[in-house]
Amino acid sequence: MRKSFKKAYLLLSPSLFWLTLFLVVPVIFIAVISFTTNGDFGAIIYKFSTKAYASAFSSLYAKVIWQSIWWALVATIVCLIVAYPFAYFIAHAGKWKNLLLLLVMVPFWTNLLVRLYSWIILMNNKGVINNVLMDLGIIKEPLALLYSPGGVIIGLVYGFLPFMILPIYSSIEQLDKTFLEASEDLGARPIKTFLNVTLPLTFPGILAGFIITFVPAISVFVVTDLFTGGKLLMVGNVIRDAFLVEMNWQLGAALSLLLMVLVLLSLMLFMRFTNRKDRKLLT
Amino acid sequence: MLGVQMVKLEHVTKEFDxxxxxxxxxxxxxAGEFLTLLGPSGCGKTTTLRMIAGFEKPTSGKILLNGNQVDDMEPYKREVNTVFQSYSLFPHMNVYDNVAFGLKMKKVGKEEIKERVTKALKLVQLEEYGTRKPKQLSGGQQQRIAIARAIVNNPKVLLLDEPLGALDLKLRKQMQLELKHLQQTLNITFIYVTHDQEEALTMSDRIVVMNKGKIEQIGTPREIYEKPRTRFVADFIGQTNILDGNVSAVNGDMATLELADQTIEIPNSSEVALKEHAFLSVRPEKMKVSNTPIEGPINLKCTFKEKIYVGSVTKIVVRLSDGKELTINESHENIAELTNNNDVYVSWNPENAVMLIK
Structure with a gap:
């Protein structure tokens, strides 16, 4: 027993080494830096200070963090609503399945930055969407699609939708079809079968999709950069600016840690509401 | 109830690609019948069951359930329930909720659901297991829950798709009898699919033997075993010796069959015609072996090959001059002293030989 345990650790050691070197050590660096003192021109003076946290908790940054969580959450929920029917459709598309999956993956082959630029062309005040709507007489004034929280959420949804589709697709695909037959056999109409059997049994996919969409969505900064020209901020923007513009590494480090703790806490909270089996299926 | 027609299939054909x-x-x-669809895999038995359940639509033909045509009706509207091969118990629900599922879908009142679920669980002797999840039960217990989940709905017909396939032999034998008794208690029509001929013989009122999408024979277990109509049925149900040769003479009640360099007397029947090839089935337990020729119409000279002790009987394998082997089951005490490659004589009562259709 103990011997096989040792062997397992031996096999794990390359990845443990990797994780230690590139995850644990950097996090420790960041934690240490966040408690140092900010010198002139971004110099790090190794003198204990909690000033960075004081400003991180100030109303200005708290608002940005809250805003980030809120937008990421809304975007994740929209992703879920869009992705589930789509994933369901792919899973039942028969011979078209692979082509449709390919279409979901194609965007990954192009940089997010480039893809977001194409949305600017669509959503601009003089962009395709506004022009078409105005020509059709549906609106008189161009809609402020960019420079608005709505635009940011569209960008987030667009950017992270495949992350939601793929795990949900995989859970629907793997669902044993005889459960659906059993449900139908017992008198459940298709909608009842969906609500009582399909949805709960594909919940692990929803959970996985939720997490891998929400976590990157909360910290992304290109969407706000491109769509609002920095007018609206997400916590990612603030962290980047702290490091690169203000040369305030202490603040950047403190905000990074704070974000990490918040994400972990919200995931733990989220996990509390899901039962153990779903979690096991997830990992 | 028995005697009233419950399910009727009329010219039902199903094609896949x-x-x-x-x-x-x-x-x-x-109604009230225990009918088994028996056949090798790919014979169409499960497809037939799935058409009755509604999971497959017939390409042509009609299915009537209790007098109503149902072949276009959705499965959730049919008054039949299925026990699946893999049980298909919902893994996210406990035993109680699994059994209650059908009643909840039909919007039965809470009190009545409780009463009926409790009764169904009691019937399968698992009333204490309501709060368990299916995963926490053994294969045999899951199987019982699957049965309870189906019968709680009082279906007109219960469809069972190889429900005992995943159980070990001993439990399977026990469940066969329990299912049979359950069917008699509830007086529900059971349509049972299996490829296990012994299971079919043990449980059924009538057996439908299927092969390549067609019915080979329908009959009681006894008819199927003792009077197989075709070579396929004779061979598939139990063990048998099939002797074939040309008919050289027909003489009233009897005919003469040429086997290798010998002749035997066979009962004359509609399957027998002069100069035609005929097939004869004799069960191993109906044959006798001895060292000396036996008085009577049948006295087949063979070479003794080997004897195998199989517990309940001893199997004796002999060879005809054309190389064809016959197997005879003898009880241990009746076995003659036999030596390898010696001539032996095989005989049987002509009544126990069955003429087969090719």
Whole structure:
């Protein structure tokens, strides 16, 4: 027993080494830096200070963090609503399945930055969407699609939708079809079968999709950069600016840690509401 | 109830991508009957069951359930329930909720659901297990829950798709009898699919033997075993010796069959015609072996090959001059002293030989 345990650790050691070197050590660096003192021109003076946290908790940054969580959450929920029917459709598309999956993956082959630029062309005040709507007489004034929280959420949804589709697709695909037959056999109409059997049994996919969409969505900064020209901020923007513009590494480090703790806490909270089996299926 | 027609299949055909899986099937199933669809895998038995359940639509033909045509009706509207091969218990619900599922879908009142679920669980002797999840139960227990989940709905017909396939032999034998008794207690029509001929013989009122999408024979277990109509049925149900040769003479009640360099007397029947090839089935337990020729119409000279002790009987294998082997089951005490490659004589009562259709 103990011997096989040792062997397992031996096999794990390359990845443990990797994780230690590139995850644990950097996090420790960041934690240490966040408690140092900010010198002139971004110099790090190794003198204990909690000033960075004081400003991180100030109303200005708290608002940005809250805003980030809120937008990421809304975007994740929209992703879920869009992705589930789509994933369901792919899973039942028969011979078209692979082509449709390919279409979901194609965007990954192009940089997010480039893809977001194409949305600017669509959503601009003089962009395709506004022009078409105005020509059709549906609106008189161009809609402020960019420079608005709505635009940011569209960008987030667009950017992270495949992350939601793929795990949900995989859970629907793997669902044993005889459960659906059993449900139908017992008198459940298709909608009842969906609500009582399909949805709960594909919940692990929803959970996985939720997490891998929400976590990157909360910290992304290109969407706000491109769509609002920095007018609206997400916590990612603030962290980047702290490091690169203000040369305030202490603040950047403190905000990074704070974000990490918040994400972990919200995931733990989220996990509390899901039962153990779903979690096991997830990992 | 018995005798009233419950399920009727009229010229039912099912094709999948131009492959005919079920071919012009006609079948009447009476209320309260335990009917088994028996056949090798790919014979169309499961497809037939799935058409009755509604999971497959027949390519042509009609299915009537209790007098109503149902072949276009959705499965959730049919008054039949299925026990699946894999049980298909919902893994996210406990035993109670699994059994209650059908009643909840039909919007039965909470009190009545509780009463009926409790009764159904009691019937399968698992009333204490309501709060368990299916995963926490053994295969045999899951199987019982699957049965309870189906019968709690009082279906007109219960469809069972190889429900005992995943159980070990001993439990399977026990469950066969329990299912049979359950069926008699509830007086529900059971349509049971299996490829296990012994299971079919043990449980059924009538057996439908299927092969390549067609019915080979319908009959009681005894008819199927003792009077197989075709070579397929004789061979598939139990063990048998099939002797074939040309008919050299027909003489009233009897005919003469040429086997290798010998002749035997066979009962004359509609399957027998002069100069035609005929097939004869004799069960191993109906044959006798001795060292000396036996008085009577049948006295087949063979070479003794080997004897195998199989517990309940001893199997004796002999060879005809054309190389064909016959197997005879003898009880241990009746076995003559036999030596390898010696001549032996095989005989049987002509009544126990069955003429087969090719």
């Amino acid at each position: 131009d492959t005919i899986v079920v071919d012009d099937l006609n079948l009447d199933i009476k």
